[in-house]
Amino acid sequence: MVVVMTPRAPVVVILVLMAVIGGLQAAEICNMTEDGLMACKPSVTTEKPVYPSPECCKAVSGADMKCLCSYKESLVLPSLGIDPGLALGLPVKCNLPAPPC
Numbered sequence: 001m002v003v004v005m006t007p008r009a010p011v012v013v014i015l016v017l018m019a020v021i022g023g024l025q026a027a028e029i030c031n032m033t034e035d036g037l038m039a040c041k042p043s044v045t046t047e048k049p050v051y052p053s054p055e056c057c058k059a060v061s062g063a064d065m066k067c068l069c070s071y072k073e074s075l076v077l078p079s080l081g082i083d084p085g086l087a088l089g090l091p092v093k094c095n096l097p098a099p100p101c
Contacts, residue, residue, distance in 0.1 A: 057094035069101030
């Protein structure tokens with residue numbers, strides 16, 4: 001099967017990604033609130049990640065680490081520009097125990 005990209009195809013992909021991102025922002029993930037997720041996003045993006053902020057570390061301290069491990073092999077996170085390895089490395093950078101995965 002050959003997929004032909006029409007000029008509208010990139011627009012559809014962008015709209016789908018925006019919907020996914022919007023859905024993630026509106027929900028809690030692994031006991032991290034939207035504010036906590038947004039505080040950590042600069043530290044887990046694939047391009048030029050920064051050291052986690054105190055707000056990010058506070059959010060990570062209340063996170064469900066087992067739940068975070070379930071995203072280790074996720075295809076969703078990389079599609080959003082999030083590196084799962086960087087995400088799982090946040091606890092150690094925040095002087096917290098490493099996740100159990």
